Amino acid sequence: xxxxxxxxxxxxxxxWKTFRQNKLGLAGGFxxxxxVLVAVFAPALTDYDPxxxxxxxxxxxxxxxxxxxxxxxxxxxxxxDVWSQLVFGxxxxxxxxxxxxxxxxxxxxxxxxxxxxxxxxxxxxxMRITDVLLVIPDLPxxxxxxxxxxxxxxxxxxxxxxxxxIGLLYWTSTARLIRSQxxxxxxxxxxxxxxxxxxxxxxxxxxxxxxxxxxxxxANTVLILSTAILIESGLAFLGLGDPxxxxxxxxxxxxxxxxxxxxxxxxxxxxxxxxxxxxSLGCILLGxxxxxxxxxxxxxxxxxGEAGMIAIADVESKG
Amino acid sequence: xxxxxxxxxxxxxxxxxxxxxxxxxxxxxxxxFDVMPGxxxxxxxxxxxxxxxTLMSLMRLLPAGGRxxxxxVMFNDTNLLALSEREMRDYRWKSMAIVFQGAMNALNPxxxxxxxxxxxxxxxxxxxxxxxxxxxxxxxxxVGIARTRxxxxxxxxxxxxxxxxxxxxxxxxxxxxxxxxxxxxALDVMIQAQVLQLLREIQKSLGLxxxxxxxxxxxxxxxxxxxxxxxxxxxxxxxxxxxxxxxxQHPYTQKLLEAFPDVSKPGDTLASIPGTPxxxxxxxxxxxxxxxxxxKIEKCSQVNPPLLEVSPKHYVSCILRExxxxxx
Numbered sequence: 001x002x003x004x005x006x007x008x009x010x011x012x013x014x015x016w017k018t019f020r021q022n023k024l025g026l027a028g029g030f031x032x033x034x035x036v037l038v039a040v041f042a043p044a045l046t047d048y049d050p051x052x053x054x055x056x057x058x059x060x061x062x063x064x065x066x067x068x069x070x071x072x073x074x075x076x077x078x079x080x081d082v083w084s085q086l087v088f089g090x091x092x093x094x095x096x097x098x099x100x101x102x103x104x105x106x107x108x109x110x111x112x113x114x115x116x117x118x119x120x121x122x123x124x125x126x127m128r129i130t131d132v133l134l135v136i137p138d139l140p141x142x143x144x145x146x147x148x149x150x151x152x153x154x155x156x157x158x159x160x161x162x163x164x165x166i167g168l169l170y171w172t173s174t175a176r177l178i179r180s181q182x183x184x185x186x187x188x189x190x191x192x193x194x195x196x197x198x199x200x201x202x203x204x205x206x207x208x209x210x211x212x213x214x215x216x217x218x219a220n221t222v223l224i225l226s227t228a229i230l231i232e233s234g235l236a237f238l239g240l241g242d243p244x245x246x247x248x249x250x251x252x253x254x255x256x257x258x259x260x261x262x263x264x265x266x267x268x269x270x271x272x273x274x275x276x277x278x279x280s281l282g283c284i285l286l287g288x289x290x291x292x293x294x295x296x297x298x299x300x301x302x303x304x305g306e307a308g309m310i311a312i313a314d315v316e317s318k319g
Numbered sequence: 320x321x322x323x324x325x326x327x328x329x330x331x332x333x334x335x336x337x338x339x340x341x342x343x344x345x346x347x348x349x350x351x352f353d354v355m356p357g358x359x360x361x362x363x364x365x366x367x368x369x370x371x372x373t374l375m376s377l378m379r380l381l382p383a384g385g386r387x388x389x390x391x392v393m394f395n396d397t398n399l400l401a402l403s404e405r406e407m408r409d410y411r412w413k414s415m416a417i418v419f420q421g422a423m424n425a426l427n428p429x430x431x432x433x434x435x436x437x438x439x440x441x442x443x444x445x446x447x448x449x450x451x452x453x454x455x456x457x458x459x460x461x462v463g464i465a466r467t468r469x470x471x472x473x474x475x476x477x478x479x480x481x482x483x484x485x486x487x488x489x490x491x492x493x494x495x496x497x498x499x500x501x502x503x504x505a506l507d508v509m510i511q512a513q514v515l516q517l518l519r520e521i522q523k524s525l526g527l528x529x530x531x532x533x534x535x536x537x538x539x540x541x542x543x544x545x546x547x548x549x550x551x552x553x554x555x556x557x558x559x560x561x562x563x564x565x566x567x568q569h570p571y572t573q574k575l576l577e578a579f580p581d582v583s584k585p586g587d588t589l590a591s592i593p594g595t596p597x598x599x600x601x602x603x604x605x606x607x608x609x610x611x612x613x614x615k616i617e618k619c620s621q622v623n624p625p626l627l628e629v630s631p632k633h634y635v636s637c638i639l640r641e642x643x644x645x646x647x
Binding site for chain 1 (some may be wrong): 411419428
């Protein structure tokens, strides 16, 4: 087991060595890492709570104060500190985006593998559902779904509703991608070999299909994350966020509703927009580079490595 | 050697495929032969004659669209065609293993070679982890691969080594029957000789029966006890190696042997059989070989000749076989 652990570390070291040379990948990783660090250490980055109202000397709320007057990014229409909203908003945006992305990835991979591997009626059923979901415009459907579920007054947090709706509607592209890849892997001869050694479906999927798909799934997940974050921002901008827990999208919604633009309060609407761009750009760069790199066939050749060609010599000496 | 009960007895095996256009292609028809314990039997024939389909039917691993429509496959006393898929899984590898055509592609590229052999052993719960681990290394050593290469990936092996690793894997569960589907294709002549030598040694030491699919008649002459000559999905002729090489009765077998180069006559033009094998979706009503046959008579295009015994252990499916004058 420890041998395997070492091998994993060695692979990881090798991976880092290649990754380090890819400037786009490094840039993407940096963007994502910064966003995650900001979310994790949010309380340490600001002196204010996002709901604090900043007051001037006369105890009047300091509204639309530019950065020169207050803090790093000034205040909004109600006197809240914009920087602390931005910092704490990263938590909401990233959590919703990541969780929805993971749900979408999981559902999409599972359905894609099932459709590609089993084929026949299962494949037709899953692919028809996918087609239907692809044909319906996502955003209006999500709006309706989120609004309807909210109306039902279930005791679910509004953010959880958002996560589930995005996650359960955004798996279609993943499912199609994974399905087509599964179809080609299924035809490879080592799958026939696996059946020949007496392996069942579950074993074949787990041991032979999934590892081949893993690079694709990992890269696709990172790409899906960026989409999920964008969708969350979109829905929140349209007013479907949780107003008590503002994400970047909610901030944009507030800024738009409360005439930050006509007031020239750029410090209110630009930062959340840039933050959304920052994270999704990071995910896209990282995802593309990972997709390129995690190809298992780009490893060493059989003439390299410590053991060399001793096998032939062994045969001859035995002969 | 040929007395006693056969290990594998194939009777009337018929396999059909449905093509994407919905046509039925009869890939195998009425295939029958016996494999005796410890014997090597060769399946020879042109591409598309049904050699690989026969193996896949026997292991019940036909690709999508294929199904066995008739016949019986007795392994010892069990009819493999009557087993459920779950029961069949137990037979695969434990009783019958296969070395695939172009076995170098049959290894999972992202799994260590040793792990893949280990997997085959553990799937059948034959022994505990440690014993299996030792067996993996023993098997590799047996086929001439250093134990230290257990943890390498297939791309770190040469083509011949991968083929030998596949043979090691085939032996993992100590099967009674080994199917070798053109085990030497895509290997250079030196490695071919090594692999054949290896198969022969293994057979001698482990006493397993081998069904060798090949279109190299030289290989067949060297290693096979009996030979099945296939044409267009049917058995044209089946007999001991001696029958096939010295007393061939089917015109196709005769032509096939003529087409094999003779080193004692340098400068000879190679003989060939004009025409192409029949389309399986559009088979001739009579004998499959009739359109290409140099001895055909009128009746050949009307009667599909059955496989009949002409002398003990020698079967021919041709209406011109010896002693068949009475039928005409």
